[in-house]
Amino acid sequence: MALPRATSIGTGLAVAGLVVALFMSNTPNLADIRVSNPADDDIDAAERATAWQAAAVVAGISLLAQDPTIFVIGGTTVIGMAWITRHANQVDPETGRAANGQPGMFNRYAPGGDETETASGDGGLYAVG
Numbered sequence: 831m832a833l834p835r836a837t838s839i840g841t842g843l844a845v846a847g848l849v850v851a852l853f854m855s856n857t858p859n860l861a862d863i864r865v866s867n868p869a870d871d872d873i874d875a876a877e878r879a880t881a882w883q884a885a886a887v888v889a890g891i892s893l894l895a896q897d898p899t900i901f902v903i904g905g906t907t908v909i910g911m912a913w914i915t916r917h918a919n920q921v922d923p924e925t926g927r928a929a930n931g932q933p934g935m936f937n938r939y940a941p942g943g944d945e946t947e948t949a950s951g952d953g954g955l956y957a958v959g
């Protein structure tokens with residue numbers, strides 16, 4: 831017994847707003863995540879816990895309403911917010927590029943203080959060591 835179409839979409843959007851509110855209250859804002867070290871374990875843990883919490887809320891509300899539209903809209907929002915947070919957590923603030931999950935993988939200067947270019951020679955990334 832699904833809800834009427836207008837009610838179903840409105841409820842789905844309300845659940846999406848609830849998911850966004852959960853991510854906003856349980857994780858740091860994206861600007862703070864992007865300027866922190868890449869692959870920060872604390873940010874990763876907060877994102878995963880929030881994603882599970884939001885998924886449980888979406889599943890619970892959609893099961894109570896017996897409406898798949900709520901589940902689709904809310905689930906898509908959970909996936910989108912989790913991806914946005916994970917992407918921001920991978921960006922190296924020095925280069926503005928993804929760091930492949932390894933903090934300090936691409937640093938401007940090698941540990942000895944001299945610049946060491948990568949084999950590509952593009953001048954954009956410098957290998958450590």
